[in-house]
Amino acid sequence: MKEKLFTRLEEIYPELVDFRRDLHMNPELSHKEVHTPKKIAEFLSSLGLEVKTEVGGRGVVGILKGHKPGKTVALRADFDALPIQDEKDVEYKSRVPGVMHACGHDLHTAGLLGVAKVLSENLDELEGTIVFIHQFAEEVIPGGAKFMIEDGCLDGVDVVYGAHVSSIEPLGTVGLKEGQVMANGDTFEIEISGKGTHAATPHLGIDPLIVGSQLMLNLQQIVSRQIDPLKSAVVTVASFNGGEGYNVIPDKVKIKGTARTFDEEVRDWVEKSIGKIAESTCEGFGAGVNYNYVRGYPAVVNHPGETERVRKTASNLFGEDMVQEMPPQMGMEDFAYYLKEIPGSFFWVGGALDEESKVYPHHHPKFNVQEEAMMYIGKLFISTVFDYLSAKEDHFAKEKQSTK
Numbered sequence: 148m149k150e151k152l153f154t155r156l157e158e159i160y161p162e163l164v165d166f167r168r169d170l171h172m173n174p175e176l177s178h179k180e181v182h183t184p185k186k187i188a189e190f191l192s193s194l195g196l197e198v199k200t201e202v203g204g205r206g207v208v209g210i211l212k213g214h215k216p217g218k219t220v221a222l223r224a225d226f227d228a229l230p231i232q233d234e235k236d237v238e239y240k241s242r243v244p245g246v247m248h249a250c251g252h253d254l255h256t257a258g259l260l261g262v263a264k265v266l267s268e269n270l271d272e273l274e275g276t277i278v279f280i281h282q283f284a285e286e287v288i289p290g291g292a293k294f295m296i297e298d299g300c301l302d303g304v305d306v307v308y309g310a311h312v313s314s315i316e317p318l319g320t321v322g323l324k325e326g327q328v329m330a331n332g333d334t335f336e337i338e339i340s341g342k343g344t345h346a347a348t349p350h351l352g353i354d355p356l357i358v359g360s361q362l363m364l365n366l367q368q369i370v371s372r373q374i375d376p377l378k379s380a381v382v383t384v385a386s387f388n389g390g391e392g393y394n395v396i397p398d399k400v401k402i403k404g405t406a407r408t409f410d411e412e413v414r415d416w417v418e419k420s421i422g423k424i425a426e427s428t429c430e431g432f433g434a435g436v437n438y439n440y441v442r443g444y445p446a447v448v449n450h451p452g453e454t455e456r457v458r459k460t461a462s463n464l465f466g467e468d469m470v471q472e473m474p475p476q477m478g479m480e481d482f483a484y485y486l487k488e489i490p491g492s493f494f495w496v497g498g499a500l501d502e503e504s505k506v507y508p509h510h511h512p513k514f515n516v517q518e519e520a521m522m523y524i525g526k527l528f529i530s531t532v533f534d535y536l537s538a539k540e541d542h543f544a545k546e547k548q549s550t551k
Contacts, residue, residue: 148269148272149529149530149533151269152265152266152269152529153526153529155265155268156261156262156265156522156525156526156529157522159261159264159265160261160522162261163257163258163260163261163518163521164257164518166186166190166256166257166260167253167254167256167257167518167521168239168253169186170183170186170226170248170253170256170257171239171240171241171247171248171253172239172240172241172242173241173242173243174228174229174241174243174246174247174248174253175226175227175228175243175246176227176228176229176230176246177227177228177283177284177285177286177287177290177291178204178205178227178283178284178287178291180205180226180227180283180284181205183226183227183256184200184201184205184206184207184226184281184283187207187226187256187260187281188200188207190260190263191207191209191260191263191279194209194211194263194264194267195267196209196210196211196263196267196279197209197210197211197212198210202295202298202299202300203283203291203293203294203295203296203297203298203300204283204284204291204294204295205283205284205291206280206281206282206283206291206294206295206298206300207281208278208279208280208281208295208300209263209278209279209281210276210277210278210279211263211266211267211270211273211276211277211278211279212270212273212276213270213271213272213273213274213275213276213277214270214271214273215271215273215274215275216274216275217273217274217275217276217536218275218276218305218306218535218536219275219276219277219278219303219304219305219306220275220276220277220278220304220305220306220307220308220532220535220536221277221278221279221280221300221301221304221306221307221308221485221489221491222259222262222277222278222279222280222307222308222309222528222532223259223280223281223282223307223308223309223482223485224252224255224256224258224259224279224280224281224282224309224310225252225255225256225281225282225283225285225291226252226253226255226256226281226282226283227252227283227284227285227286227287227291228241228243228246228247228248228249228252228253228286229246229247229248229249229250229286229510230245230246231245231246231247231249231510231511231512232244232245232247232512233246233247233249233512234512234513235512235513235514235515237515247512247514248514249509249510249511249512249514250286250509250510250514251311251312251314251498251509251514251516251520252285254312254498254516254518254520254521254524255310255311255312255521255524256281257521258310258520258521258522258524258525258528259279259281259524259525259528261521261525262279262525262528262529263277263279265525265529266529266532273536274536274537275536276303277532278300278301278304280295280300280307280485282295282481285480285481288332288334288441288443288444289443289481290444290481290484291481292481292482292483292484292485293481293484296484296485296488301485301488301489304489305489305490306453306489306490306491306535307485307486307489307490307491308453308457308491308492308493308494308528308531308532309482309485309491309492309493309494310493310494310495310496310524310527310528311480311493311494311495311496312495312496312497312498312516312520312521312524313495313496313497313498313499313516314498314499314500314506314507314508314509314514314515314516315499315506315508316495316496316497316498316499317497317499318497318498318499318501318517318519318520318523319465319469319496319497319519319520319523320469320470320471320496320497321457321458321461321465321469321470321471321494321495321496321497321523321527322470322471322472322473322494322495322496322497323449323454323457323458323461323470323472323473323492323493323494323495324449324454324472324473324474324475325449325450325451325454325455325492326448326449326451327409327446327447327448327475328447328448328449328473328475328476328493329446329447329475329476329477329478329479329480329483329493330379330381330407330408330409330446330447330475330476330477330478330479331406331407331408331409331411331414331442331443331444331445331446331479332405332407332443332444332478332479333405333406333407333408333414333417333418333440333441333442333443334403334404334405334406334440334441334443335403335404335405335406335418335421335438335439335440335441336401336402336403336438336439337359337362337401337402337403337421337425337436337437337438337439338399338400338401338402338436338437339355339358339359339362339389339399339400339401339402339429339434339435339436340355340398340399340434340435340436340437341353341354341355341356341358341396341397341398341399341400341432341434341435342398343395343396343397343398344396345394345395345396346392346393346394346395346396347394349396352396353432353433353434354396355389355396355397355398355399355400355434356389356390356396356397356400357432358400358428358429358432358434359387359389359400359402361428361432362402362424362425362428362429363384363387363402365424365428366382366384366404366421366424367382368424369382369417369420369421369424370382373416373420374413374416374417375413378408378409378410378413379407379408379409379410379413379475379477380406380407380408380413380417381405381406381407381408381477382404382405382406382417382421383404383405383406383407384402384403384404385403385404385405386401386402386403386404387400387401387402388400388401388402389401406418406421406440407477407478407479408446409446409475414442418440418442421438421440422438422440425438426438443479444479444480444481444483444484445483445484445487446483447479447480447482447483447486447493448483448486448487449486449491449492449493450486450490450491450492452490453490453491453492453535454492454494456492456531456534456535457492457494457527457531458470459534460527460530460531460534461494461527463530464526464527464530465523473494473495480493494527496520496523496524496527497520497523498516498517498518498519498520499516499517500515500516500517501517
């Protein structure tokens with residue numbers, strides 16, 4: 148039966164490519180998505196699904212009920228773009244200056260719509276309910292997942308799966324890992340208040356640029372000297388702004404950065420340590436300081452049983468040599484919020500272009516992927532859904548039973 152569904156998915160592939168390219172040419176930034184959710188809702192409505200809009204703000208949820216009773220599975224795709232100028236030389240490059248899909252969210256969306264269409268045409272074979280979660284604002288803190296969950300997108304859902312295309316892994320390869328797979332993602336901002344003066348008379352002021360430079364060096368000691376080498380952490384200063392003239396020492400400097408961790412105790416330590424170092428460094432130079440630390444996404448923690456389900460399904464579909472253990476990544480993903488509520492798994496599917504010179508990482512101005520990746524994602528989603536719905540007892544239930 149799945150072969151019939153796969154054949155149908157391949158038949159509608161050109162339609163999905165058109166939908167993906169339309170999104171690619173008309174990207175919308177996080178929390179500013181207007182036309183994209185409308186297009187998604189219209190597509191799902193045309194399939195006969197129950198559609199909910201403005202879920203959590205700008206999210207869209209489609210509910211597909213099979214003709215046979217059963218459990219409920221949620222599949223998630225994101226649809227926001229990034230503030231990056233599209234530099235690709237393709238006919239479907241972004242038409243919006245300074246905004247592009249540089250992470251594959253357009254492909255995720257089109258691929259999941261394809262799954263919805265195929266399954267909606269085979270309700271007699273569907274034993275249970277599928278919830279299609281189309282999420283806004285994955286790229287920013289706070290992300291859309293938290294708001295959609297608060298608005299009920301997981302009500303009655305038993306398990307959730309999410310996929311992300313990879314621009315650097317070969318087409319069709321599947322990367323996954325049980326347990327911690329992506330990090331906590333936090334941000335921090337430090338404003339240093341000095342005393343402006345003429346650049347020729349630095350002794351008459353307090354130079355916040357010098358203080359900030361010293362602070363940046365001091366922050367590097369957190370990971371290298373304060374954190375257990377066997378525990379992962381990253382502290383990165385990504386923005387240093389202050390001053391405009393060549394002959395003026397400014398009054399203030401702003402430093403912005405991110406911290407990534409897995410362990411909650413390490414997370415707590417990093418937050419406190421950045422503050423202590425900022426205060427002591429600035430005090431030593433006679434400068435003032437204002438420190439703000441914002442906790443973002445929690446770590447993505449895949450449930451063992453559901454990750455094993457995806458692993459076995461992918462191996463049967465594509466071959467064991469196409470499935471690989473994915474090392475933990477310091478990137479962040481708000482899919483973590485779904486996994487804190489119910490069991491599930493988040494995995495990656497390769498979509499690297501054949502021409503190596505055109506392969507670029509995510510969030511790069513020339514980012515692009517092979518559109519065939521959505522076929523691999525779609526087939527893996529469909530197979531995993533049917534495996535879960537047909538199982539007499541799911542892996543997660545067995546795990547909970549074994550721990551009692």
